[in-house]
Amino acid sequence: MAISKILVANRGEIAVRIIRAARELGISTVQAVSAADETMLAARLADAVAKIGPAHASKSYLNADALVAAALETGCDAVHPGYGFLSENAGFAEKVEAAGLTFIGPRPETIRKMGDKAEARREAALAGVPTVxxxxxxxxxxxxxxxxxxxxxxxxxxxxxxxxxxxxxxxxxxxxxxxxxxxxxxxxxxxxxxxxxxxxxxFVSRARHVEVQILGDGERAIHLFERECSLQRRRQKVWEEAPAACLSPDQRAALCASAVRLAERVNYRGAGTLEYLFDPATGEFFFIEMNTRIQVEHPVTEMVTGIDLMRAMIRIAGGEKLGLAQEDVALFGHAVEVRINAEDPASDFRPHPGTVEKLAVPGGMGVRFDTMLYPGYQVPPFYDSLLGKLIVHAESREAAIARLSRALGELEVGGLPTTAPLHRALACAGEVLRGDFHTGWLEEWLKGRPLAAAQPATQSEGR
Amino acid sequence: MTKTTIEAPLPGTFYRAPSPEEPVFKNEGDQVAIGDTVGLIEVMKSFTPVVAEAAGTLVAFHVDNEDAVMAGQPLYDLEA
Structure with a gap:
């Protein structure tokens, strides 16, 4: 049955993303808010707001019963879990369904099966997908x-x-x-x-992280090509691209076909991502795990395929079949996303909440800024540090990185430090421009204190 | 005997124990030495210990475990 009103059971930039997609589909939204989030952007944008509990996530965004009760009280017929929090919690999906609501995501049994890494590897092996x-x-x-x-x-x-x-x-x-x-x-x-x-x-040394985006309707699945997310710090992605420039066309075809086999084997429904390690020395790829939810870096895939993943997952949850055949999905150009976090790169990336005193958002062709920020917003200290994602798209990787540099030059977040200086430095680093990196590269590069040199330049910009 | 009120050095979530399964760092009535950890403050998933800079008897907590605290908010009273 078609969805008419969604409870957004998340916060921050992804809540904004969900509300925007829902509105484009003619679906109204109720934003769940903790006591610390009543002023957040998503609460301003949603059609209504439901208070679900205190600031601490265990009493609000991780409180399944409070979320289900809020959805029922506000007349919602569906719940979108976003990413993180309860998005991969099969018990939550079951509670949502038991209350007669639609969970915007896979079936609870799929979440449970693919969320268990050992079980997921067994499924991969049965689908003929190589594993580490x-x-x-x-x-x-x-x-x-x-x-x-x-x-x-x-x-x-x-x-x-x-x-x-x-x-x-x-x-x-x-x-x-x-x-x-x-x-x-x-x-x-x-x-x-x-x-x-x-x-x-x-442990594969100098491995690259590639991942395949999947959409499935419970029977048929398609891939939307891959992303590369090898630039990581403390195993958290900081910079993501689509497609993965390290793959040959044959390797790309084999990788993406393997992801479709596994998704169809588990009758996957909704948007999901299969993560792989890629060994550039041998050209081998190994399935690591599946994320049964929308991912932070989904926009790079949207940019290079022109397909709105958030709208697609909502429509599938509402009972529609996949409107696309594999041949309908084509790659155009290259996209890069960088995560703008409330962290101080000059101080070992210490998280730093505060008030947004000034905000200048980059614009122009091929630039997108998915954010939770607005001028005057007080970033609360209780949740993760992601403030927004700057995404650029251009005809080639080289052009995309040039556009990223240009857009980062326009971005201005006043009042609190952000990771923008890291990305300004990365966008000029030779290894990044050449695509010559692996999942351990960023941490090694940071040991050379590249941001100490970048610091005066950043300050002279008056930011 | 003088009573001092110790304030939160930064905003976040206050924890009285290292993890839910473990005992609290300090109870009301306990002695506190310089350098003792009295609690943790979580800021955006990063944990900072609240370390005593003065010694004395911890006479009262002003916040509960997992409470949201603002920088400068009273955390506990120390008598010395």
Whole structure:
């Protein structure tokens, strides 16, 4: 059944993105707000606002019962979870459906299956999708981990089976390191996710992170090509591109076809992303995990395909079939997104909430700024530091990066430090211009203090 | 005996324990030495310890675990 009113069960820039897509579809919106978020941009833009609890996320955006109650009280017929918070929580999706509401995302059983990394790898293997050599399922305890690691080969990565977003990952170079790291990692996973289960896989050095965007309607799935997100700091993506310039046309075709096989095997419904490691030395790609939700970096895919992913996922949730065949999806040009975070690059990226005293948003051809900011907005300290995403699109990668530099020059956020100086420096770095990087490159490059040199230039711009 | 009120050094979420499963850093009535951790403040998912810069007896907390605090908001009272 068609959706008429959505509860936006998230905050920040993605809540704004959801409201905009809903409005274009003629769907009204109710924005869920914590006590700290009543003045946020999404609350201003939505048709109505529902208070769901105190500032602390565990009592508001992570409170499934409060969100479902708010949706029912305000007459919503659907819930959009955005990313983070409860977006990949199968229990939340079940509660939404049990209340007679539509969950804008995959079926709860798909979330559960693909959210469990060991289970997802088994599905991948059955779909003929290569995976990184790893433990067969969850390893319980040090002895089991040592035994599994012997088969996988060192160095091994230790991951939380219930984890996500790169948190809780450790690398062991040999058996003695593994012996000491496993108990720590298990305790941390138990504290963070309520589940101490661990999973091991081979660590590929100089790997690149590529990921394939999928849309499915529960029967048929298509891909919208891939993104590259190898520029990461503390395993958090900071700069994303589409397409991945490191792939040959044949490699791209094989990668994207593998993602469609896996999505169709699990009868995927909605928007999803399959993340892979790509080894440029051998040309091999390995499936790592699936994110069963919209992703932060979805706009680069929208820019190079011209397809509105947010509208598409809402329409599919409303019962429509995929309106597109694979042949309808074409790549045009190149897009780059950089994350503008409330962090001080001059002070080891310390998070820094504050008040937006001045805001100048870049414009012109091929420039998009998806943000939660407005002049005078007080950025609360309680949530993550993402303020917005600057996205550019041009006919080639080189032209896109030139456009990014130009747009970053126009961007001005006064009153609090942001990561814009990092991106201004990255957009001039030789390795970035040549596309010569891997997932560990940014942290190594930052050790050379490239931003210390960039600092005076930034200040002389009067920002 | 003089009573001092210690204020939050930065805005965020105040925690009295290192994790939900662990005991609190300090209870009312406990002795506090310079350098002791009294709580944590979470700012955008980054945790900063609230470290005592003066010694004494912690006589009262002004905020509860997981409360939102603003910079300069009273956190606890110390008697020395």
């Amino acid at each position: 050599p790893g433990s067969e399922g969850v390893v319980a305890g040090v002895e089991a981990a040592l035994e599994a690691a012997a088969g996988v080969g060192y160095p091994v990565m230790i991951k939380a089976a219930a984890g996500g977003g790169g948190r809780g990952i450790r690398i062991a170079a040999d058996a003695s390191e593994l012996r000491s790291l496993v108990p720590q990692a298990s305790a941390e996973a138990k504290a963070a996710f309520g589940d101490g289960g661990l999973y091991l896989e081979r």
